[in-house]
Amino acid sequence: MLGNVLSWDQTVFKNGEMFELDYVPEHFRHRESQIEELMFSIRPAMKGMRPVNTLCLGPPGTGKTTAILKIFEEIEKHTASVIPVHINCQVNNTKYEIFSRIFQKIYGFTPPSSGVSFKKIFEKIVKYLIEKEKVLVVALDDINYLFYESEVNDVLYTLLRAHEVQPKARIGVIGVLSDIKMQYQLDPRVASVFLPREILFLPYTQDEIHDILSNRIQYGFFPGVIPEDILDKIVEYVESSGDLRVGIDLLKKAGLNAERRASKCISQEDVNEAYESSRSVHIQHAISSLGDEEKVLLRLIAEGEEVRAGALYKQFQEKTNLRYTRFHEMLNKLDATKLINTRYSSKGTRGRSRLISVKNADDILKGLRD
Numbered sequence: 208m209l210g211n212v213l214s215w216d217q218t219v220f221k222n223g224e225m226f227e228l229d230y231v232p233e234h235f236r237h238r239e240s241q242i243e244e245l246m247f248s249i250r251p252a253m254k255g256m257r258p259v260n261t262l263c264l265g266p267p268g269t270g271k272t273t274a275i276l277k278i279f280e281e282i283e284k285h286t287a288s289v290i291p292v293h294i295n296c297q298v299n300n301t302k303y304e305i306f307s308r309i310f311q312k313i314y315g316f317t318p319p320s321s322g323v324s325f326k327k328i329f330e331k332i333v334k335y336l337i338e339k340e341k342v343l344v345v346a347l348d349d350i351n352y353l354f355y356e357s358e359v360n361d362v363l364y365t366l367l368r369a370h371e372v373q374p375k376a377r378i379g380v381i382g383v384l385s386d387i388k389m390q391y392q393l394d395p396r397v398a399s400v401f402l403p404r405e406i407l408f409l410p411y412t413q414d415e416i417h418d419i420l421s422n423r424i425q426y427g428f429f430p431g432v433i434p435e436d437i438l439d440k441i442v443e444y445v446e447s448s449g450d451l452r453v454g455i456d457l458l459k460k461a462g463l464n465a466e467r468r469a470s471k472c473i474s475q476e477d478v479n480e481a482y483e484s485s486r487s488v489h490i491q492h493a494i495s496s497l498g499d500e501e502k503v504l505l506r507l508i509a510e511g512e513e514v515r516a517g518a519l520y521k522q523f524q525e526k527t528n529l530r531y532t533r534f535h536e537m538l539n540k541l542d543a544t545k546l547i548n549t550r551y552s553s554k555g556t557r558g559r560s561r562l563i564s565v566k567n568a569d570d571i572l573k574g575l576r577d
């Protein structure tokens with residue numbers, strides 16, 4: 208009985224890992240111009256020059272991370288003189304962690320987590336670059352996670368002014384930011400050295416989404432698993448959220464639903480059932496990055512109606528006793544991750560005030576419970 212349920216020929220997945228969100232696809236189309244632009248920034252590094260600092264901008268699920276990983280893969284294959292380091296700032300969000308990652312990439316082992324000063328780690332990195340004549344390219348992915356910690360100024364300042372301390376150190380930065388509207392909150396002294404070229408990643412068009420998902424389906428599922436009209440429906444779902452992740456996750460979950468029915472073909476029902484949870488994939492993703500106090504704040508917002516920042520702070524302070532500046536930083540972080548909406552009221556007797564609300568209160572409260 209069990210053998211039957213688990214037997215290989217029951218599966219719709221030819222290559223299931225292709226539906227994991229961290230899978231780096233072999234075929235990466237519709238981002239040719241962005242890849243070209245990124246190469247333009249990095250190319251000087253291959254000639255021993257400092258790379259051009261760059262900022263990739265675009266909403267979630269538009270291929271920013273994948274573009275960088277693909278390029279870094281190529282660089283590692285073809286040049287030994289450039290060291291590309293991709294840093295997920297959601298995971299490594301302090302200066303110390305970031306430089307530990309760079310150190311690890313260079314030396315192949317992590318510096319001890321205590322007892323070694325940041326200064327030592329940084330000196331060793333720079334020493335290596337100079338002695339071996341290597342150029343370092345650091346991608347700070349989802350750099351917005353450094354903003355609330357105020358670490359961003361420190362990290363950028365250290366990386367970008369390294370050559371002033373050590374004239375032969377060659378380091379370039381590629382920032383990745385998931386929110387086009389977010390203004391950077393950099394120190395003037397950092398802003399004056401970080402004047403990045405900007406590369407835009409706009410949401411994929413319907414045809415592009417269709418093409419990308421078709422490709423994933425072709426290699427990831429057995430033939431005939433997804434009827435064309437059902438794919439069209441999935442493309443619609445993806446387009447409405449603007450996030451390709453929703454589509455890939457939807458394919459995976461719909462495929463699992465079909466398998467549960469012991470069917471070799473995904474039905475509309477399998478997709479509909481999966482949609483609820485796929486839609487909240489980016490919500491869960493974002494919530495998992497929050498600290499306890501940020502979760503308290505998010506819950507307050509999700510449980511209430513649209514609220515003025517001042518009134519919200521009063522409620523928040525009762526629970527946490529935190530200062531307004533911390534509260535303000537947290538609001539900005541929640542705003543950047545698109546978990547909340549903020550807007551300014553039209554000018555009333557009390558002047559303009561910031562109004563805060565959530566888009567999907569139910570999804571968010573559920574995400575906070577999980």
Ligand SMILES: Nc1ncnc2c1ncn2[C@@H]1O[C@H](COP(=O)(O)OP(=O)(O)O)[C@@H](O)[C@H]1O
Nearest residue numbers: 228232235236267268269270271272273419451
């Ligand atoms: N052009 C593309 N071709 C194939 N897969 C893509 C493409 N763009 C994005 N993806 C896939 O969509 C998901 C989200 O892409 P990602 O690069 O993580 O987006 P971002 O970093 O902009 O949020 C990933 O699973 C990735 O494999």
Ligand SMILES: [Mg+2]
Nearest residue numbers: 271272273348
């Ligand atoms: Mg990304």
